[in-house]
Amino acid sequence: MKRKPTIHLANLLRSCIDKKAHRSGKILHAHTLRSGLFSDTFLSNRLIELYSKCNKADSAYHVFAKMPQKDVYSWNAILCCFCKAGDLRGARKVFEEMPERNVVSWNNLISALVRSGYQDQALDVYDVMMSEGFMPSYVTYASVLSACGAVLDVEFGRKCHCLTIKIGLDTNAYVSNGLLNLYSKCGLIADAIQVFGSMDEPNEVSFTAMVGGLAQMDRVLEALELFKLMCKNGIQIDSVSLSSVLGVCARDGYGEYDQNDSFLSNVHGQQIHGLLIKLGFERDVHLGNSLLDMYAKHGDMRSAEIIFSNLPELSIVSWNIMMDGYGQKCQSEKTIEYLRRMEHCGFEPDEVTYIHILAACVKSGDVATARQMFDSLSCPTLSSWNTILSGYSQHENHNEAIKLFREMQFQHVKPDRTTLAIILSSCAGMSLLEAGKQIHAASQKIALYPDTFVVSGLIGMYTKCGKTEMAERIFYRVPKLDIVCWNTMIAGFSQNSLNKEAFMLFKQMLLKRMVPTQFSYATVLSCCAKLSSSFQGRQVHAHTEKDGYVTDVVVGSALINMYCKCGDVYEARQFFKTMRVRNTVTWNEMIHGYAQNGHGNEALVLYQCMIESGEKPDGITFTSVLTGCSHSGMVDAGLEIFNSMQRDHGIGPELDHYTCIIDSLGRAGRFHEAEVLMDKMPYKDDPIIWEVLLSSCRVHANVSLAKRAAEELFQLDPENSAPYVLLANIYSSLGRWDEARTVRELMTDRQIVKDPGYSWTEDKDQDTRFYVG
Template sequence: MSALSVIEQRLLKWDKLASLVPKPKKPLFPIDRLNELLKVCANSSYLRTGESIHGHLIVTNQSSRAKDVYQINSLINLYVKCGETVRARKVFDLMPERNVVSWCAMMKGYQNSGFDFEVLKLFKSMVFSDESRPNEFVATVVFKSCSSSGRIEEGKQFHGCFLKSGLMSHEFVRNTLVYMYSLCSGNGEAIRVLDDLPYCDLSVFSSALSGYLECGAFKEGAEVLRRMAKEDLVLDNITYLSCLRLCSNLRDLNLARQIHSRMVRLGFNSEVEASGAIINMYGKCGKVLYAQRVFDNTHAQNIVLNTTIMDAYFQDKSFEEALNLFSKMDTKEVPPNEYTFAISLNSIAELSLLKHGDLLHGLVLKSGYRNHVMVGNALVNMYAKSGSIEDARKAFSGMTFRDIVTWNTMICGFSHHGLGREGLEAFDRMMIAGEIPNRITFIGVLQACSHVGFVEQGLYYFNQLMKKFNVQPDLQHYTCIVGLLSKAGMFKDAEDFMRTAPIEWDVVAWRALLNACYVRRNFRLGKKVAEYAIYKYPNDSGVYVLLSNIHAKSREWEGVAEVRSLMNKRGVKKEPGVSWIGIRNQTHVFLAEENQHPEITLIYAKIKEVLSKIRPLGYSPDVAGVFHDVDEEQREDNLSYHSEKLAVAYGLMKTPENSPLYVTKNVRICDDCHSAIKLISKISKRYIVIRDSNRFHHFRDGQCSCCDYW
């Protein structure tokens, strides 16, 4: 291309740019015309053209005259809006004279680039320079930087400064001030500021409410809402959305219904965004049927609404309903997004439906969401909780980007499968990758140590590493240590730890200790722990069952009878054992001594067949844990028809030879079923995975991955 052509194109470009500037009635001087062009360049992000104008000004010695402050401000504005903060600062520093616009433009540039500290530093320089007095725009920028950087103490000082300057009369200054206090203080300080303001309109209250919502101070947010109601303000749609968020976080159904009814009366509930917020609110409040009603009455449905109602069912633990909604979606009309896939995969994870997960994984790949972190995390979680830790590992390895959730999911996945060493290795790799562990990370790490009996290492993580990373241990971490010590047989240490720990123990911790006493046959301590736990938590059936099992193992039948009598007297019912298995995209659910299944006769026959085959291998029914007021044969029958045995038998009947079986149980697998399924895996040459309430058990060739340590 010839030089002439280049010049012609440049001229055409300049003419086109100049045409964007309104034509004045009188001709402008060239310098004024250039200033207008700089403004257009800034608003349109035409950096190259703006640089050309700047170069022209330098060549013609017009870029540093004191009288051209407006022109230099235009240059600062250009570089700021084009993201060239450093160059803007160079122009700013070379100015022989500055006005308030110069200072404000430079501060705004720093703020847009995330350099809030530089904003505050520059403001202090402005105050000490006496070149210009701050105006309302400067005050707004300063308060916003204090908010985003959390510098509340400096914000208080600036508040006093602007108060003396009389700038608090401006609406947007008041709004940013109240937002700063509500966001950064997280207490009632913003409310006190509201009380001190001579006039508060809706925007001020909305700013306070938004700040409290963002920092998680929901009680203070409710107080702001109460004051808004007291002032009898007419809320707008944006404020109503904030109110819905507040109700969602407070889980306050009464308040939620009041807000919803007022929105209906005023007609604010018809918009899709409002409908989504209402659905989410009812879902968080545990009223999924209310959420469904709102969803059904919303005509203009989209993927956001579909995903929101799915999430409501997921939060309600109605995982099958969430998946049903997904299956009813017309994926061509309403293509799923990353949130839809994540909720669906996590629902499958909770139900342990591996085959369904495989199918959905294929749809994820087809839809192009393979490299999305949220979807990748859900895939790892789905495979880990559905029993295929190897597929979880593959999904993890195939992720391009990983965040802390990714690592936590993989570490906890290894832990739940009893692969403690692999979990700790994943933790080490996470540290090398530079990820900062959080409370969930250490729960997974401590559980990993517990599963493999790494007591010293677990205590090191708890006592040293958690402090190093400023992770405050909570009840779950303390409970992990109780499990770690007691499972290793260190009952004295576990007792001392529970006695001295600065925390209020819950029934889960006592059950962990009690279960270890049962497994390790420390029946004396077990009875003592159970008596205290029953006194403290009289309605927890798990404690009664464990105490009954301890008495049964000791063949103390009177003790068993006493426990049963106490349960009947207090109306405490044992949680029934439920197991389920997925076969040909259908889930089959079994209860102990199930007799409702259409093929129950064949299932019973299959159980008798496999039990007869494993008896020669050393299987003997562990009838000690069965109540003694039935005869020996009845006790064996009771053991034979536990829900996990029914599920495994049905799987053997309905799946091809050598194919793996994946069974999920809602409570801990019993000793007898554990022994039986080990041998069943040997005679059937099947790989059998049982997920109970504590962990996964992988049975293969007569062995279990837990090595009988669970």
């Protein structure tokens, strides 16, 4: 007789659980007590489940505590209730008191820890579970693999993958999706693709994880193709998958948009926008923010404004995206305008808001306003400190960056890897070795050494201060080096004229199977140019072809420089002709190459082609073409170009330009014009000008001017041996031996020593040097 009402009550409670009917459930609870049925464990378990579903953890625990008899389901039900409520302390207490546990108990605790962000603890609990002999289920691995992905512990994840294969769970959809998520987050896209390919029926979660993984590795077109395949296969498109693919479209445009053509550069994003409207998601607030972010990342702020004004609900995220968008376009005034509007609408700025404003001011070059904004913050976060420090460092106000870093220490704000990298950059910029050493010590103290980000900064600082041995010591002590560390060390050797060592390190990098970047190739090509080693340069050229960097404009410019420095102007010009994209640097390298190799007429013709192409010349362009005119005796053409600098291009002549013109006039024997120009120019006290003039006097045997130039140099650059040698040679060539001897004796009396000359021969990667004492 008692069983029938129990079943009826259980069914009613199930209905209340499904509908989350808390009030009706309480009535049934009261009826259970009046009817004397509370001692029934099955009914009590249903009551715990009801209160748990209605987020009434206290009521659930009250039922649990009063139960006369508890089974494993009762313990799991109350454990699940605490886990769902996020009460990890209560969940731990219940778990430890359980007289009997099963795999459900372990799964509840592991998943609760993962949801609460305690991934490391979740993995520890999983280890204990395995050691006690419990067989994990697909639910276990869904949580454990998610934890591995969150902490980027790919080794632990691989062990779990092997176990899922061993116990036959690897084909489970939840496990497969967990593996996809793990490998994608850890950047192991090949493993993710292999898992995805082995899935019988990938669902929307699988496709979304794969799309996100491809986007993370900047394989944007593949990610978009996969989304198209998802649509073609009839996989359900939900708000999560749309948000993911909008993130792909945003990544496609980030930092690469053309401000005049942002509409055409965002075709994929506009297509997804159309699909979103077609599927009826235009009122989804989260998707609205994703759309906003996508247009802002492409620099299409007109479309972003339209989306923003039509959002059904504004949030702090929406305002922050708009401020970041205008900040990326260097429109700090619009960013601050949006801050004022946001505050007027009753929104309180958060940390992200201030970081966007600071970044906008910094990017716009308005560091003073950024500092005012920073100083107005009552308690700036570490990110805010890093942003303003970065602003000073980027604009080469290194002294202020270091002062602010010291202030940061007084405020007891603990620096992170970004902070140290910024300050190390400022120490390098000012060659502050002692300060850099202190940062090095601090990085060890706060356990940020050997973080590769910090290591790269340390290598850069030591090499900029001329301490390459110390930089090498750090470099070789780090067990796992990334490409940035390799590039920094190679660049450090190059900056310290250790070009052969730089090239050998590049070869070592290739042997370690590191993939060079455009910076790697540009640096090592510069080393080959300085070594005048066409053999090594051609080897590097072949590698750029193989790795697909030969079309990169930076690498292309470095290749032209290398061939020209090695005397192979023909090869440089042939490569120059094949370049699809050229910038001012590319044109400059080719013009300079012609000039340095005595092809002044070709340099002049190419300069004219550059002007006709619409490319704007800079100061280096004029130095190069004026050098060509000087070396080829085209004095009048050089003077015309020199005079056109300010008149036609708004570029004021600097020391190098005056030097070229003085050299050109001197070579032609037009000394009167040279002297008139020297009297007018602002660089008359620079020793280079006088040394150039003295060299010309030797060619034309202009003794009086040579003597004046030499006397100026004796005062301006007393340690330089060149004026003594040049003046003595002028006297010797004219047979004025007494005066030549006087100059040599003066040189001896003043202890001036002429630097020895040297030359070398190259045989493959070996070179032999000959010094003249």
